[in-house]
Amino acid sequence: MKVHFHGTAAFEGIPSLFCHCETCKQAKVLGGKNIRTRTSVLIDEVLKIDFPADTLHHSIRDSVDMDKVRDLLFTHSHSDHLYPEDLLIRALGYAQFNEEEELHLYGHDLPIKHCSQLLATERHRFQFHNLKPFETVQTQTATITPLLANHDSKETCLLYYIEKDGKKIFYGHDSGWFPEQTWTWLKGKKLDLAILECTTGNAPHCEVHMNVEDTLKTREWLVENHVMQAEGRIVVTHFSHNAHLLHEDLVHIFEPNGITVAFDGMQLDI
Template identity: 65%
Template sequence: MKVHFLGTAAAEGIPSLFCRCETCRQAMQKGGKNIRTRTSVMIDDVLKLDFPPDTYFHMIRDGLDLETVQDLIITHSHSDHLLPEDLYMRLPGFAQSENRPIHVYGHDRPIGKCIDVVGTAQQKFAFHIVQPFVPVRTQTAVLVPLLADHDKTETCLLYYIEKDGKTMLYGHDSGWFPEATLDWLKDKKLDLAILECTTGRIPYRHNHMDIDCTLETKEWLAGNGVLKPDAQVAVTHFSHNAHMLHEDFVAAFEPHGITVAYDGMVLHI
């Protein structure tokens, strides 16, 4: 399984729009892995997780052919994870795209936002409302939506994904996982866990995670036998408000066996 990290920042990006903080200044100066766009991941070039406003840039930067995408999985409706207006660009009159639907999966609010933009009387997208803990067989994988601790005004989801004999957890946006999610994970075996660390050393256990919460989550997964012996753990979704550069996150996480994701990074599991 090829896991391609297209973007690794929180909503503001790094450097952030309009920001003059020292972190953004240094990120702009140093460049490289310190430049972070809004979070998204592509699996085997056929399954995409979230559709942020930087998708167009990801396509150009990484030479992506978005027409290879068969499944689009949405975690929640926040604007850094879903820009439905750009889905409209696949419709006739805008793109010469394939005559098949991309299947879009999510809970009711993000799916509703997509339908509000592109409608249902078209052949380019097929929409599916998922329910927590109910398995779904997509065109490319089997996924199970899991509850996140994030925005209390909507059902925000994490995803367990099984594809070609490999399993992974897409574990953000969320604070410490809800008990129902932890209970569901207890008898699973993961090849890869993708966690988040939005706030760095700023204490945070709800809605998002800080370093301590991320490490505790990895320890829980390992302690409960959820991680296979050779499993990989990666961390993503960083905010400039954490006031940490890439090297700072590496120093905090690599001693604990956690890979710090950066834009364009590819993992193979």
């Protein structure tokens, strides 16, 4: 299975629009893995998680054929994860297809409401699926179970457990320390890949995102509870410039703990 990290930054990107902090200045000078766009992951070219405004940039940068994507999963409606206006580019009169197939969209109430309102006249090109936490669904490309995140009290934010071609992935952000129901659900699972966040770096613990300590504690929990397969990998992503950690700093923190630091364009074979 191929897991392609399209973007690895939190909301503001790195270097961030309008920002003159030292991290943004250094990222501009150093370039390479220090340049981060808003988060999204593509699995086997057909299953995509989240749809930020940087998707056009991702498709050009990495030569991605977005029309191969059959299933699009939304974690929540924050604009670094969902920019529904760009789905209109797939509408009649904007995109030309060889074979017209529906793109299936999956998420909780708010993202699906935004998309179905915006794409109301394009129902022949999209199908909408309203998910409920902990209810497993068979999509066109995988079996998915939405889990509860701890991220925004104004909406139900989801994490995903994805089973595809015998592999099992946990997509674990955006979230602070997970709700008890999610920890309980994960017990007894065997993951090939866990994708975690570390938005806030060395900042003190906060409720809605993870800092370094929370990410390391999550890894510890996954390992101690034997939730990771022997060859299973843990990857960390979704970094804010306000964490003031360059790629090299993150590698220094996480790699000795067996965690891979994602960068834009990174591809894993699992």
